[in-house]
Amino acid sequence: MYGDVGWGGQQAQAGQRSPYDGRPQQYPQASQYGDWSQEQQPGYGGQQHQQHQHQQQHQQYDTSGQPQYDQQFTGHPQQQQFHQGGWDATGTHGQVPYAADPGDPYGQQPVAYGGEQPDFYGTEDAYPPPEPPGRRRPEPDPEPAADAEEEHGVLPGDDEDDEEHELQGRRERRGKGRKPVKSKKRRTGCACMVVVLVFGGGLGGVGYFGYKFYQNRFGTAPDFAGEGSSQTVTVEIPKGAGGWEIGRRLKEAGVVKSADAFVHAQGTTPGGDGIQAGAYLLKKEMSAASAVKLMLDPRSQNNVVVTEGERNTNVYAAIDKRLELPDGSTKKIARKQYKSLGLPSWAENNSDIMDPLEGFLWPATYPAAKGMKPEAILKQMVTQAKQKYAAYGLDGKARELGLNNAFELVTVASLVQAEGKTHDDFRKMAEVVYNRLKPTNTETNRLLQFDSTYNYLLGKSNIHISEKEINSNPSPYNTYTHKGLPPGPIGNPGEDALKATLNPTDDGWIYFVATDGTNNTEFAKTYAEFQELKDKFNASSGN
Structure with missing residues (x-):
């Protein structure tokens, strides 16, 4: 009936390709076996045999010739074993593995019914024989192949689990045309809502920032009116703070209503940029102009000033x-x-x-x-x-200058600051200190002989000290009687004195006298010169 398919009672050899190259075979005379091609294939829902070859059930027959439907393919095709004398008497079907054809992309997939499996029903010895026409049931009308493929969503021959396809097909047929539409409508509605929210939020953000930009560029900054309430507050302004930082601190303390108003008032007030670091006693809820004016008044400052x-x-x-x-x-x-x-x-x-x-x-x-x-x-x-x-870097500088450590250098700087009267005096005064500390000093024998150290000891600033008083005080701060530096600094040196201490002159100065008793300090290199300066001082002071 099927030409030279090559049955002859023999089973196809393993690895032998079908003349149809793995494609489903079409049977022109399949109608005479209508019961076999449609009725006895559960789960197809009336679909044609060639449209669902990946869900085909393998039929088994017992000795009575009645078809049994207990076994179903689950991904590993079982090949029916046929012998010279007919079917295996045991009723079991042997599994014959077929080697994969390198040229066939579907070589590893379940073999479709009638594809590469030999058809035993096309010969005279086919068993069992077709049922009588009276027992056959009418064939359902086949659906178009395109609908089947669309419904299942897969192509014939896909290597997915048959049972899963069958269950999925039943669910899709029961609910086809209802749930997908609702889900699609919900997704469409949500998408529209997201677009509206994003678009609306974007417009709102643009409007807000546009308003803020306009206010910053052209609007009037919020400000209080008047000179403030009766409630006072102290505001600390750090060193180096600019107008915005000062305004921010005043706003946080409740002094001004906005930093913008303060910056504007500072820029329009003469001398407004002269506000110094420190603590200010201000009133709450002041106009920005009043705050600037009060901060320029020294009486508003709550500061401690350490002088050099x-x-x-x-x-x-x-x-x-x-x-x-x-x-x-x-x-x-x-x-x-x-x-x-x-x-x-x-x-x-x-x-x-x-x-x-x-x-x-x-x-x-x-x-x-x-x-x-x-x-x-x-x-x-x-x-x-x-x-x-x-x-x-005082430690390294101290050793370069013949001192032991940074602490001694700060002590020298405090002496330079105390004895020097002007900026020009500081470097010469530093040299005097270093020259008197030298072991080779034969002029004063390493005695500093500074009035400032003795005054520090007494907590005074009187430069008129009698020789008897000086000689009677044994304190190490008495540099008339104790050689070398005092135990520690005698004040807080400023930066000018510190720089001069680090960079003294090298002219040989070893004596000095404040000839006018206050600001005019003169220096000498020898004792004879010193006596002349001393006489000048006595004449100016009436001694």
């Missing part, structure tokens, strides 16, 4: 006054807490030193208002001095 050469005792008293504390409060705290204030590691504190913080309260302006703690203010001063000294 000032001693610590004066600084302590100024802090007590600003913080409205009893006299001596800051001095007591300094003595108890000096170790926790951040002194450099090379700072000394032996029993001869009168104040461990002397020389470490850097000359500058510091905020000091009621409510602040003295130790916090002192720590700012020490931190500033530590940073300045570190920047100059």
Whole structure:
């Protein structure tokens, strides 16, 4: 019936390709076996045999000749075993593996019915025989192949699990045309809602930033009116703060309504850029113009100013006054807490030193208002001095200048600051100190003989000291009787004095006299020159 398919009672050899190259075979006379091609293939729902070859069930027959449907392909095709004498009496089907053809892309997939499997029903000995026409059922009308492929979503021959395809096909047929439409509508509605929200949010953002841009460029900055309320507040302005930073701090303290208003007022007020760092006592809810005007008034400042050469005792008293504390409060705290204030590691504190913080309260302006703690203010001063000294590398410079360490260099700087009267004096005064400290000094025998060290000891500034008084005081700060440097600094040197200490003159100066008793200091290289300067001083002072 099927020409030279090559049955002859023999099974195809393993690896032998079908003359149809793996494509489904079409049977022109399949209608006579209608029961076999349609009815006995469960799960197809009336679909044609050639459209669902990947879900084909393999039929098994017992000795009675009745078809059995207990076995179904699940991805590994079972080949029916046929012998010379007919079917295997045991009723089982042997599995005959076929080697994959390298040229066939579907070589590893289940073999479709009638594709590469020999057709045993096309011969005279086909078993079992077709059912009588009376037992056949009418064939359902086949659906177009395109619909089947669209419904299942796969091509014939795909290597997916047959059972899963069958269940999926049933679910799609039951709910076809309903759920996908609803899901699609929901997705479309959500997409529209997202677009509306994004578009609306974008318009809102553009409008808001456009309004802010207009306000910044052309609008009037928010501002209070008048000179403020009765409530006062202290605002600290750090060093180097500009108009925006000052305005921001004032706004946070409730002094002005906006930083923009303050910047505008500062720019339109003569001298507005002269606002210095420090603490200011201001009123709340002031107009920006009033705030600028008050900050330019020194009476509004709550600051402690450490001047160049000032001693610590004066600084302590100024802090007590600003913080409205009893006299001596800051001095007591300094003595108890000096170790926790951040002194450099090379700072000394032996029993001869009168104040461990002397020389470490850097000359500058510091905020000091009621409510602040003295130790916090002192720590700012020490931190500033530590940073300045570190920047100059005092340890290395000290050894170059014949000193032992940075602490001695700060002590020399404090002497230069105390004895020098003008900027021009500082470098000469530094040379005088170094020359008197030299072991080769035969003029003063390494005695500094500075009135400033003795005055520091007494806490005074009187330069008229009698010889009897000087010789009777054994303190190591008495440089008339003790050789070398005093135990520590005698004040807080400024930057000019520090620079001069690091870069002294080299002219041979070893004597000096304030010939007018105040500002005019003259220097000498020999004792004879010194006597002449001393006579000049006595004449000017009436001695």
